[in-house]
Amino acid sequence: xxxxxxxxxxxxxxxxxxxxxxxxxxxxxxxxxxxxxxxxxxxxxxxxxxxxxxxxxxxxxxxxxxxxxxxxxxxxxxxxxxxxxxxxxxxxxxxxxxxxxxxxxxxxxxxxxxxxxxxxxxxxxxxxxxxxxxxxxxxxxxxxxxxxxxxxxxxxxxxxxxxxxxxxxxxxxxxxxxxxxxxxxxxxxxxxxxxxxxxxxxxxxxxxxxxxxxxxxxxxxxxxxxxxxxxxxxxxxxxxxxxxxxxxxxxxxxxxxxxxxxxxxxxxxxxxxxxxxxxxxxxxxxxxxxxxxxxxxxxxxxxxxxxxxxxxxxxxxxxxxxxxxxxxxxxxxxxxxxxx
Amino acid sequence: xxxxxxxxxxxxxxxxxxxxxxxxxxxxxxxxxxxxxxxxxxxxxxxxxxxxxxxxxxxxxxxxxxxxxxxxxxxxxxxxxxxxxxxxxxxxxxxxxxxxxxxxxxxxxxxxxxxxxxxxxxxxxxxxxxxxxxxxxxxxxxxxxxxxxxxxxxxxxxxxxxxxxxxxxxxxxxxxxxxxxxxxxxxxxxxxxxxxxxxxxxxxxxxxxxxxxxxxxxxxxxxxxxxxxxxxxxxxxxxxxxxxxxxxx
Numbered sequence: 001x002x003x004x005x006x007x008x009x010x011x012x013x014x015x016x017x018x019x020x021x022x023x024x025x026x027x028x029x030x031x032x033x034x035x036x037x038x039x040x041x042x043x044x045x046x047x048x049x050x051x052x053x054x055x056x057x058x059x060x061x062x063x064x065x066x067x068x069x070x071x072x073x074x075x076x077x078x079x080x081x082x083x084x085x086x087x088x089x090x091x092x093x094x095x096x097x098x099x100x101x102x103x104x105x106x107x108x109x110x111x112x113x114x115x116x117x118x119x120x121x122x123x124x125x126x127x128x129x130x131x132x133x134x135x136x137x138x139x140x141x142x143x144x145x146x147x148x149x150x151x152x153x154x155x156x157x158x159x160x161x162x163x164x165x166x167x168x169x170x171x172x173x174x175x176x177x178x179x180x181x182x183x184x185x186x187x188x189x190x191x192x193x194x195x196x197x198x199x200x201x202x203x204x205x206x207x208x209x210x211x212x213x214x215x216x217x218x219x220x221x222x223x224x225x226x227x228x229x230x231x232x233x234x235x236x237x238x239x240x241x242x243x244x245x246x247x248x249x250x251x252x253x254x255x256x257x258x259x260x261x262x263x264x265x266x267x268x269x270x271x272x273x274x275x276x277x278x279x280x281x282x283x284x285x286x287x288x289x290x291x292x293x294x295x296x297x298x299x300x301x302x303x304x305x306x307x308x309x310x311x312x313x314x315x316x317x318x319x320x321x322x323x324x325x326x327x328x329x330x331x332x333x334x335x336x337x338x339x340x
Numbered sequence: 341x342x343x344x345x346x347x348x349x350x351x352x353x354x355x356x357x358x359x360x361x362x363x364x365x366x367x368x369x370x371x372x373x374x375x376x377x378x379x380x381x382x383x384x385x386x387x388x389x390x391x392x393x394x395x396x397x398x399x400x401x402x403x404x405x406x407x408x409x410x411x412x413x414x415x416x417x418x419x420x421x422x423x424x425x426x427x428x429x430x431x432x433x434x435x436x437x438x439x440x441x442x443x444x445x446x447x448x449x450x451x452x453x454x455x456x457x458x459x460x461x462x463x464x465x466x467x468x469x470x471x472x473x474x475x476x477x478x479x480x481x482x483x484x485x486x487x488x489x490x491x492x493x494x495x496x497x498x499x500x501x502x503x504x505x506x507x508x509x510x511x512x513x514x515x516x517x518x519x520x521x522x523x524x525x526x527x528x529x530x531x532x533x534x535x536x537x538x539x540x541x542x543x544x545x546x547x548x549x550x551x552x553x554x555x556x557x558x559x560x561x562x563x564x565x566x567x568x569x570x571x572x573x574x575x576x577x578x579x580x581x582x583x584x585x586x587x588x589x
Binding site for chain 2: 001002003007008011100101102104105107108110111112113115
């Protein structure tokens with residue numbers, strides 16, 4: 001059964017290995033240069049007041065378009081790979097046999113359907129995990145200098161590895177996505193029996209889960225930390241929204257995943273910018289002095305950076321558990337519902 | 341004599357339609373049994389119940405002494421060539437033999453390679469590029485080389501031209517004699533079965549109309565009707581008597 005699984009998977013496996021090799025060369029070469037930029041920037045040995053060095057590194061990194069492009073490409077590849085695995089390894093696994101009628105050949109060899117399904121799920125699932133794991137290792141290593149320098153600068157802040165966009169393309173989480181997408185594809189195939197509808201369902205469900213997870217589930221994996229602290233208003237960095245709420249950016253929590261950041265008055269209400277004569281007609285010092293008299297505080301809710309790995313493991317475990325449940329369902333369905 | 345197929349009250353319902361109902365069969369080992377009936381009579385359903393691809397809605401079935409497809413050992417006892425002889429189009433002839441060798445504990449590699457060379461099939465050719473007759477032969481080779489006690493063939497010659505049809509059936513008869521298998525094959529053409537079968541099951545509208553050794557069936561039929569008749573006449577008579585039965589309900 002192992003031989004047959006390998007023989008049927010061989011072409012796809014070789015294609016995946018070839019793609020992986022090409023990406024390894026591209027990211028390997030440029031990643032070495034990026035690591036060199038980081039080394040010469042002196043950030044590695046910097047302990048205090050590193051903002052200047054960080055700026056130097058980020059500027060030199062952004063000076064060469066290849067790094068921003070590959071940074072984004074790495075994200076795209078890591079999000080795309082599990083979906084492709086679900087579509088092209090998962091969905092066809094059983095439907096291809098059903099559509100060609102070859103399951104009648106396969107299931108009348110001296111191998112039970114249970115074993116047939118279990119071996120296929122285990123081996124190709126393992127291939128999905130290894131492929132995605134290696135890709136994640138590659139891009140996480142590549143982006144490590146940028147992640148260590150505080151994240152990738154974008155308008156309105158930086159993309160740290162804990163931010164929803166990057167989190168799913170780093171370290172172990174993609175492995176969970178790949179296992180889940182694969183099992184999902186097989187399950188859809190077993191249930192609807194035809195390749196194209198199975199692919200459509202796989203894609204739709206996988207996308208839905210990938211949207212729901214970071215937005216509705218991940219923020220609650222651990223209760224967020226909330227903190228209220230006195231804030232010094234710096235007029236040049238504060239952000240005023242169109243309805244007058246006033247946000248002072250958080251600077252003391254590098255790498256944290258910040259959910260909310262509100263400026264509140266001593267009575268606990270959200271501070272809304274009034275008409276301030278001191279600021280409208282006075283000097284900047286007068287305006288600053290007026291703010292100082294307001295005793296504004298900042299209320300923030302966030303996941304500390306130190307929880308990054310806990311979140312990675314929780315999320316991976318959730319996806320792996322879903323994959324195992326789906327795989328078990330596939331084996332059961334093929335064993336008892338027969339599909340003839 | 342021990343029965344190779346023992347079915348009691350076997351039935352299969354798809355949603356609200358009975359494809360096969362109240363089927364009781366006792367087929368002794370050592371026969372080449374023909375399963376004949378018009379299209380849609382339930383032949384494939386019966387054969388899928390025998391191979392365990394389908395589970396029955398009612399009744400029980402034992403094949404070569406055990407419930408179909410229940411265990412690895414049970415699967416090894418039954419060879420099956422499904423309708424249109426499905427094979428993996430992307431795999432070569434040699435790959436199919438390797439598949440058989442890896443998946444069957446009693447695989448007869450010598451027999452398989454001998455058959456492939458006798459049929460002058462190129463081992464490196466992809467199965468998708470074989471003719472219909474060659475594909476049927478490859479599927480039959482896989483089923484025979486696993487050395488089953490019972491070989492089941494679903495419309496094995498339906499897609500073949502008359503020459504390939506004759507060759508296939510002759511080859512089947514030879515192989516059966518050599519390896520002491522029981523065989524059950526279906527066809528909607530009596531002429532195909534007449535050449536090779538010594539046991540016959542007539543199926544119409546999901547029910548068994550007649551079953552028994554060909555000579556016995558013919559004798560009984562002659563005695564009943566008083567006219568000497570060929571196999572074809574007898575089978576047609578059994579099928580049409582069912583139509584009358586259906587009509588009078």
